[in-house]
Amino acid sequence: MAVQTEPVRRTPLTRDRVLRAAVAFADGIGIEALSMRKLAKELGVVPMALYKHVANKEQLLDGMVDVVMSEIAPPAPGSDWKGAVRHRILSARRALLGHPWAAQVIQTRSSPTPVVLAYMDSVIGMFRTGGFSVDLTHHVMHALGGRMMGLTQELFDAPPSPGPQAQPVTPTEGAGDYPYVRELAGAVVHDEASVVGQGCDDQFEFEFALDLLLDGFERLRQQGWSSAGRSGPARP
Template identity: 75%
Template structure:
């Protein structure tokens, strides 16, 4: 009689294992298809077993955000503030690009999770350590917005489909009505996977805007910019 081979013991369920499995599952099937039941099936447990580690779907999503944000590289020690902030933000972008659903879930949270707060605190600390006042840092963080976490909300989600030779198809009547929009759309380099519009290179556009902001922040720091002085010059508003 051939002896039966014993099955390898299943790894015990833990919060970390639940969250890692949820992240991997969302990567594979999309965040909309993720459910507690589907996750339990993936882990080979009954759905009730998950609730010992996450109380509900909202806690699961919070934990998934924590897991993804935990992939962001730590700050490089001893770096100049500008290089350190740039590296930190681009690392955040790489982490979120690895999980296409993550930006949507972060936007859906009612408040920042502890890992997101820790990331923001780190970036703020880089500005403060680089000689930025609390006042300037406050406005810098507003200017960066979601770029701190490596993503932006574009004005339009999609561009016209490509026509011959990979250029966007622009109806003649639209080209006549909006000549400047058409000019840019026809002149831009195109990448079929872009979300920026017109098939532009998303990573290039992100870094282009980020570098403009960081250079501008440094000029303001060197000038000793304050919001109170700017308001007094512009009659109460921030725009002169």
């Protein structure tokens, strides 16, 4: 009989195993359903066992973010600053898209982990070596904000919530008395029906906004913009 790896002895927990299990579990059941107790059960262990590897739930969430961050591709060598930044950010976005809970969790962290700091550092570095002053880089990073990590600054997943509950009243439901919202929603649906599920192409929207910002950054860089005058990007 097998002497090694006797099944009665579970493979021991590690911080890494806990974090990966948490990520997979959240991918499956959603972040709001993730609890220390359920995660422990998933790992075949008593809840308190987890606390030998993470200090508390907040640190668990921090670690989960780090796992997602580790999926971001390393910086592409060479090329212009815009291409480099664009490539990195789109890679970050791809990592996030695989974990629908990640965006929300990232936004509720109160301070960055070293992994996140390292990522920010590398993005800042791209601007600096691309010819941006410290001053401009600073403002540019603020302007990028969460988009730097691939977060879409969306307000809601679906505009009027087509939830499972019955919604009576008129067939113009949802957009109700909001003519402009309805106009937009209608146009999106009818437009080009190539996009599969929902009415609009999130990837396109993300790149649209990203390129709009990057183009704006480039313009400011070229004209040697500085915040000394303190009057926003429109300054000639």
